[in-house]
Each structure stands twice: as C-alpha cells, then as structure tokens.
Amino acid sequence: MTLARMCATAEDTQRAGEEFAALLQVGDIVLLDGPLGAGKTTFTQGVARGLGVHERVTSPTFTVVRQHACTAHPTLRTLHHADVYRINHLDEVVDLALAELVEEDGVALVEWGTLASSVFGDDVITVTFAIDDETRRLELSGPALARRMSAAEQWVHA
Numbered sequence: 001m002t003l004a005r006m007c008a009t010a011e012d013t014q015r016a017g018e019e020f021a022a023l024l025q026v027g028d029i030v031l032l033d034g035p036l037g038a039g040k041t042t043f044t045q046g047v048a049r050g051l052g053v054h055e056r057v058t059s060p061t062f063t064v065v066r067q068h069a070c071t072a073h074p075t076l077r078t079l080h081h082a083d084v085y086r087i088n089h090l091d092e093v094v095d096l097a098l099a100e101l102v103e104e105d106g107v108a109l110v111e112w113g114t115l116a117s118s119v120f121g122d123d124v125i126t127v128t129f130a131i132d133d134e135t136r137r138l139e140l141s142g143p144a145l146a147r148r149m150s151a152a153e154q155w156v157h158a
C-alpha cells in the first residue's frame, strides 16, 4: 500500500511533519530523501513543532547534526537533525553514531540520508519528497513502519 500525502504549501509540509511526529518512537532513524529545496528542512520544522521543540530549527548543512530538546512527547527527549549532503565519506556518517545517540530517548531525522543507506541498515523510515511546482508529494516507506500501520494511515488521511 502507498502511504502518500500531497502538500500544496510549505505550511502543509510543516503540518505533515507535525502529524508525523505522532508516529515516532524512541530509537527511530528517519531518512529524508528528495532533491534540493524539496522541503526536508521544512518538514523537520513541523516534526520539531510536534515534539515541542522551542528553538528554531534551521538547516544543519554545515554543522552536519544538531540536537533539539523535545518537551511534548512522553518518551522522546532529543531530536537529532542531520544533513549528510556535504559528507564525502560514509565513515563520516558512521562517526556520527546516530543509532547510538537515539537509543535511549531520541530520534534522528537525516536529510539526504538515503545517500548513506548502508550505514543505517534496513530498520528505518524513509520519507520521499517529490516536487511538482509548489506542491510536494511525501511518501512514507520502510520496514520500521510495519509496526505502526494504523498511525501511518491516519497520517495519510489527516
């Protein structure tokens, strides 16, 4: 089954992120896959809103990964927001140790994460962004979704 949602505006994409936050569980690694300007950072800002992050979320392109404290989730305490677009070697992604960072009480959203798929393994959620003029099509996929299909279906129909 296809889990896709159309977002006509940047605010729609933020709302899709905010509602996606309801699906998240401790330890999740979410790969954000789509071309430049597709809305990966915009979506992450929505996720941050959903998780009760107070500070502004901006592109971590030059810092590679940023941490944000979450205040609105029963178990998630930290949102790790990474962007691996400028990374030259997979070793650098390995060194981020995101899987360890999220283990206890975090989740990670990784822009351009599918460039480093082999580092993250299979147990991830992928959000694929496609651009059609102003509209963005967001599609969820990945084995990690199987455990929460009804929530994912709610996200599609929200």
Ligand SMILES: Nc1ncnc2c1ncn2[C@@H]1O[C@H](COP(=O)(O)OP(=O)(O)OP(=O)(O)O)[C@@H](O)[C@H]1O
Binding pocket: 007, 008, 009, 010, 011, 012, 013, 034, 035, 036, 037, 038, 039, 040, 041, 042, 043, 059, 111, 134, 135, 136
């Ligand atoms: N429907 C839409 N959803 C998301 N962004 C939109 C939409 N329509 C227009 N935009 C604009 O597209 C841009 C998306 O930028 P954003 O930084 O979120 O993309 P990105 O995928 O993170 O890019 P990069 O690969 O450079 O990190 C913003 O300027 C936003 O205002």
Ligand SMILES: [Mg+2]
Binding pocket: 040, 041, 042, 059, 083, 111
């Ligand atoms: Mg970005």
